[in-house]
């Protein structure tokens with residue numbers, strides 16, 4: 078069980094409170110969709126859960142592991158298990174999909190390996206296996222800059238997994254994608270959660286969250302107003318989070 082207790086987050090020199098006392102529990106292997114209007118706090122919540130932003134106060138527990146106690150940023154050691162995927166994945170455009178998966182992001186592998194692109198053969202096999210699982214085998218040797226938006230997202234997911242992520246926070250991964258590619262990205266998450274027990278929390282358009290997520294969080298002005306198992310929201314619930 079993953080437990081968030083009384084998460085508060087302020088920005089702008091503590092002048093603006095973005096997350097107001099968020100508490101929730103969810104299980105490993107869940108696909109959680111965060112929905113809410115623009116500026117409601119979705120990205121900030123994702124960054125806090127992925128240990129990319131510090132918490133002003135609150136506790137964060139993963140089973141027996143206390144990741145954050147009374148605020149803070151969580152230990153650097155734990156951070157490799159937490160991946161944060163941005164709206165536009167930051168891939169090296171001149172390097173192939175395979176190389177991007179192998180060399181990882183800052184903090185995932187040593188700087189020397191990242192810049193020289195040196196890899197070990199067992200890493201190579203692992204990365205190819207992962208690309209194959211996501212239907213990207215034929216794109217392994219294509220430069221990342223030439224991939225479609227959906228393919229880039231899936232390469233970024235592979236990269237996170239190859240480097241040990243057990244939790245993925247994805248910030249609007251479907252933005253700018255055509256409906257078919259968007260569904261494919263979410264189906265990829267859904268499979269991951271079911272088959273590998275990875276936990277995924279992602280900001281999504283409401284209709285995709287309703288269709289695919291096992292849990293839905295509705296955020297409004299930094300508060301968690303809806304926390305339910307995945308289903309269609311009622312008109313009243315949509316109003317509650319300014320999505321009516």
Ligand SMILES: Nc1ncnc2c1ncn2[C@@H]1O[C@H](COP(=O)(O)OP(=O)(O)OP(=O)(O)O)[C@@H](O)[C@H]1O
Nearest residue numbers: 088089093095113114115116117118119120121122
């Ligand atoms: N570093 C910061 N400095 C000042 N204000 C910030 C900062 N980070 C976030 N905010 C503000 O906090 C609020 C929540 O931002 P956040 O990006 O989390 O919302 P969001 O729901 O993800 O929005 P969107 O859907 O438009 O991406 C917004 O009003 C935003 O302007």
